[in-house]
Amino acid sequence: xxxxxxxxxxxxxxxxxxxxxxxxxxxxxxxxxxxxxxxxxxxxxxxxxxxxxxxxxxxxxxxxxxxxxxxxxxxxxxxxxxxxxxxxxxxxxxxxxxxxxxxxxxxxxxxxxxxxxxxxxxxxxxxxxxxxxxxxxxxxxxxxxxxxxxxxxxxxxxxxxxxxxxxxxxxxxxxxxxxxxxxxxxxxxxxxxxxxxxxxxxxxxxxxxxxxxxxxxxxxxxxxxxxxxxxxxxxxxxxxxxxxxxxxxxxxxxxxxxxxxxxxxx
Amino acid sequence: xxxxxxxxxxxxxxxxxxxxxxxxxxxxxxxxxxxxxxxxxxxxxxxxxxxxxxxxxxxxxxxxxxxxxxxxxxxxxxxxxxxxxxxxxxxxxxxxxxxxxxxxxxxxxxxxxxxxxxxxxxxxxxxxxxxxxxxxxxxxxxxxxxxxxxxxxxxxxxxxxxxxxxxxxxxxxxxxxxxxxxxxxxxxxxxxxxxxxxxxxxxxxxxxxxxxxxxxxxxxxxxxxxxxxxxxxxxxxxxxxxxxxxxxxxxxxxxxxxxxxxxxxx
Numbered sequence: 001x002x003x004x005x006x007x008x009x010x011x012x013x014x015x016x017x018x019x020x021x022x023x024x025x026x027x028x029x030x031x032x033x034x035x036x037x038x039x040x041x042x043x044x045x046x047x048x049x050x051x052x053x054x055x056x057x058x059x060x061x062x063x064x065x066x067x068x069x070x071x072x073x074x075x076x077x078x079x080x081x082x083x084x085x086x087x088x089x090x091x092x093x094x095x096x097x098x099x100x101x102x103x104x105x106x107x108x109x110x111x112x113x114x115x116x117x118x119x120x121x122x123x124x125x126x127x128x129x130x131x132x133x134x135x136x137x138x139x140x141x142x143x144x145x146x147x148x149x150x151x152x153x154x155x156x157x158x159x160x161x162x163x164x165x166x167x168x169x170x171x172x173x174x175x176x177x178x179x180x181x182x183x184x185x186x187x188x189x190x191x192x193x194x195x196x197x198x199x200x201x202x203x204x205x206x207x208x209x210x211x212x213x214x215x216x217x218x219x220x221x222x223x224x225x226x227x228x229x230x231x232x233x234x235x236x237x238x239x240x241x242x243x244x245x246x247x248x249x250x251x252x253x254x255x256x257x258x259x260x261x262x263x264x265x266x
Numbered sequence: 267x268x269x270x271x272x273x274x275x276x277x278x279x280x281x282x283x284x285x286x287x288x289x290x291x292x293x294x295x296x297x298x299x300x301x302x303x304x305x306x307x308x309x310x311x312x313x314x315x316x317x318x319x320x321x322x323x324x325x326x327x328x329x330x331x332x333x334x335x336x337x338x339x340x341x342x343x344x345x346x347x348x349x350x351x352x353x354x355x356x357x358x359x360x361x362x363x364x365x366x367x368x369x370x371x372x373x374x375x376x377x378x379x380x381x382x383x384x385x386x387x388x389x390x391x392x393x394x395x396x397x398x399x400x401x402x403x404x405x406x407x408x409x410x411x412x413x414x415x416x417x418x419x420x421x422x423x424x425x426x427x428x429x430x431x432x433x434x435x436x437x438x439x440x441x442x443x444x445x446x447x448x449x450x451x452x453x454x455x456x457x458x459x460x461x462x463x464x465x466x467x468x469x470x471x472x473x474x475x476x477x478x479x480x481x482x483x484x485x486x487x488x489x490x491x492x493x494x495x496x497x498x499x500x501x502x503x504x505x506x507x508x509x510x511x512x513x514x515x516x517x518x519x520x521x522x523x524x525x526x527x528x529x530x531x532x
Binding site (some may be wrong): 008010015228233261 | 270271273274275277278279281285288290292293294295307380400420421422442456462471473474475481492493494495496497498499512516517518519520521524529
């Protein structure tokens with residue numbers, strides 16, 4: 001499997017040492033080129049790189065649908081993904097498209113933009129009529145955990161899933177919680193699945209950057225196995241996203257917009 | 267406590283809902299200004315911001331010791347830390363100092379630099395004679411876990427500690443695993459403690475970026491509660507860092523340079 005490699009390890013347990021092998025999750029820098037210019041280098045688990053690139057471009061606002069993409073090439077030898085964007089009918093360049101699409105900027109050096117952007121979040125996500133039962137939320141989280149085979153082997157990855165009200169549509173594991181989500185977003189673009197009336201599951205914490213991503217993607221409901229942060233909650237409130245944390249076993253916590261959850265018996 | 271705030275939550279457990287309060291870890295953007303220019307905005311838990319700024323500047327190669335810093339001001343109203351650097355006797359500017367100190371670049375857009383830099387890692391960390399017993403490693407990890415009060419309250423933070431062979435010297439929790447380490451590095455600068463013959467403990471995974479940070483800081487031994495990645499191991503090997511993962515209970519895994527561990531009985 002490309003997702004992990006065997007590495008020599010000296011295991012110490014209960015006073016005894018054992019020279020053996022351990023399965024360690026793969027981490028690889030992948031550089032995304034956009035219209036032949038270097039855009040970003042992501043440290044990731046090197047599978048589903050077409051999905052990673054598409055999802056990253058969508059989450060960052062460079063594209064809105066798969067039709068924005070003219071060409072995508074994955075070069076596993078050079079650890080590169082090259083994407084060419086369509087020039088729109090009005091002859092809009094990739095850079096202009098980016099400026100038009102991108103409403104929220106976050107990340108290193110983006111402090112000021114980050115805060116201006118919070119005020120420009122959309123008032124409501126696309127699917128405000130979305131509803132899902134509590135028992136279904138718990139079942140989906142359970143299913144994601146069962147599919148987390150790389151995590152079971154290595155203990156070193158995050159999971160993400162896109163679900164409809166019934167089942168997991170796309171599932172992915174990656175060393176980065178943002179990468180994992182970008183990959184399932186990319187897969188939804190490849191397969192032409194709308195994510196605006198879906199549920200996003202993640203093993204990672206619901207921090208500000210994560211909730212800004214969810215808001216940009218206009219996903220109405222996100223469930224995490226992990227904790228939220230204060231700023232994550234604030235962004236979920238402003239974007240009217242239903243934000244659920246500590247989803248595990250027979251429990252979860254709803255931090256914002258509980259109206260989308262139907263509390264049925266388990 | 268500034269580390270967390272109470273937030274309204276709808277708890278769902280075993281089929282029942284309960285409107286109550288949850289303690290949620292604080293996340294705040296803090297902008298670091300260097301010589302009056304905006305350098306970076308970090309999303310962090312807003313405590314020990316002087317340590318965070320100093321540790322960030324040290325880890326990124328802008329400073330090497332506290333004497334490089336002329337002035338440091340924390341403005342909690344504006345969420346800013348302003349740092350002025352000393353101009354050296356030769357009249358070297360902050361930018362030139364940075365160019366001289368920085369040997370390794372990582373992060374967005376730094377793909378090429380990242381890989382060139384791996385080849386320029388120092389052959390050995392400063393303290394190659396550093397040794398520590400296996401029972402002491404387990405005891406220090408246990409002590410860190412006992413001190414992780416914000417984690418116990420919120421479930422949403424990482425811990426980091428700097429230790430000598432006997433005990434934890436500095437301990438910190440932050441929403442970011444990099445921030446937590448930067449804060450203890452900053453505290454060691456404030457208190458004039460050399461980190462080159464110390465042990466670094468972290469709750470976070472030992473990824474490439476984490477190991478590059480450890481290599482830059484010339485710490486000989488790092489212990490994590492969590493998993494390594496393949497690229498993290500590769501960097502630890504090249505920099506001759508002793509890299510220990512899954513340090514919990516009565517066990518740990520040594521991935522590189524086991525010569526610094528004395529395997530004693532527990």
